[in-house]
Amino acid sequence: MVQLTDGWPELTYRYLEHYYWEPQHLIRTKRSIADAKVRGESGVEAFYRRIRSQEVPLNYLLNVFLRIAPSSIRCSCLAPFGIEPVELGRSPIILKTPCELDFIQADVYLESETARVFIEVKVNARLTLSQIKKYIQLHAELDKEHNRKHYILFLSKRDTVTLSDAKLSFNHETARPVLADALGPDGEGVTFGSATWTAFAQNILHELDNRRDETGEAAEMLDVLIGDFLSDLSTRKLISV
Numbered sequence: 001m002v003q004l005t006d007g008w009p010e011l012t013y014r015y016l017e018h019y020y021w022e023p024q025h026l027i028r029t030k031r032s033i034a035d036a037k038v039r040g041e042s043g044v045e046a047f048y049r050r051i052r053s054q055e056v057p058l059n060y061l062l063n064v065f066l067r068i069a070p071s072s073i074r075c076s077c078l079a080p081f082g083i084e085p086v087e088l089g090r091s092p093i094i095l096k097t098p099c100e101l102d103f104i105q106a107d108v109y110l111e112s113e114t115a116r117v118f119i120e121v122k123v124n125a126r127l128t129l130s131q132i133k134k135y136i137q138l139h140a141e142l143d144k145e146h147n148r149k150h151y152i153l154f155l156s157k158r159d160t161v162t163l164s165d166a167k168l169s170f171n172h173e174t175a176r177p178v179l180a181d182a183l184g185p186d187g188e189g190v191t192f193g194s195a196t197w198t199a200f201a202q203n204i205l206h207e208l209d210n211r212r213d214e215t216g217e218a219a220e221m222l223d224v225l226i227g228d229f230l231s232d233l234s235t236r237k238l239i240s241v
Contacts, residue, residue: 005097006067006094006095006096006097007067008063008064008067008068010097011060011063011064011067011097012060012064014097015056015057015059015060015063018056025047025050025051025054025056026047027043027044027046027047027050032046052235052236053123053236054123055107055121055122055123055125058121058123058236058238059107059108059121061229061232062107062108062121063095063108065225065229066095066108066110067095068225069222069225069226070222071092071093071094072207073204073207073222074092074093074094074095074110075088075092075093076203076207077200077203077204078093078110078117078153078193079203080172080195080196080199080200080202080203081153081172081193081194081195082172082176082193083117083151083153083191083193087115087149087191088112088114088115088117089112089113089114089115090113091112091113091114092112093110093111093112093115093117094110094111094112095108095109095110096109096110096111097109103134103137103138104131104134104135104137104138106118106119106120106135106138107119107120107121108121108155111148112148114148114149115148115149115151116139116142116148116149116150116151117151117153118135118138118139118151118152118153119153119154119155120135120152120153120154120155121155121156122154122155122156122157122161123156123157123236123238124157126162126164127154127161127162127163127164128163128164128165128166129163129165129166129168129182129183130165132152132163132179132183133183133186135152136150136152136183136186136187136190139152139190149191150189150190150191151190151191151192151193152190152191152192152193153192153193153194153195154175154192154193154194154195155194155195155196155197155200156194156195156196156197157196157197157238158196159171159172159196161175161194163182166182168182170194171194172193172194172195172196172199175192175193175194176191176192176193179192180192197233197238197239198238198239198240200239201230201233201238201239204226204229204230205226205230207226208222208223208226
């Protein structure tokens with residue numbers, strides 16, 4: 001059997017590679033070990049503090065969730081961003097392993113036969129207009145193989161997202177006009193959207209509630225998948241549901 005390049009095991013391997021290149025997150029460098037000692041932490045304690053607060057492990061959990069969740073839930077997860085299912089076409093929207101080019105890698109990459117969606121996940125790291133332009137460039141590069149509608153979405157803890165290099169801010173209601181104005185011709189043909197983790201989680205809970213009458217092992221799996229994911233988001237203090 002051929003290994004699926006978009007399967008959750010491959011996603012796991014790709015994210016583990018991050019720790020190969022940046023061993024300080026495993027508390028394996030002199031500086032990270034020294035920082036842990038200053039905090040009065042053991043190496044394991046420092047590791048868990050980091051892994052439960054940094055964006056890369058969160059991106060991994062979100063990708064695995066979207067890979068395993070039914071296609072109907074993947075589609076509905078875009079509703080908090082203002083994206084209607086009809087916009088994505090009739091074919092299922094699937095999770096792709098984030099493609100990495102020299103200039104950017106999408107945190108989340110979803111695609112149907114007619115649409116391509118990039119989601120930028122934010123906890124505390126800054127967002128820049130130049131980063132958004134790189135996402136537009138990534139769409140253009142992938143269009144060389146398959147042309148799709150372009151979507152760039154932002155998932156953040158706070159309702160307001162600030163572009164540190166442009167001194168601009170936007171929220172769920174203003175993302176499209178603010179970014180379209182800031183990008184000018186570069187933003188033509190791109191649909192922008194923004195949502196908070198709380199809105200994202202509430203939408204998932206709504207989908208789960210709609211399936212409460214369902215029984216069997218599939219329903220049990222979905223309950224565990226969603227419940228465990230939301231529990232982690234709550235532990236990270238990203239949601240209040």
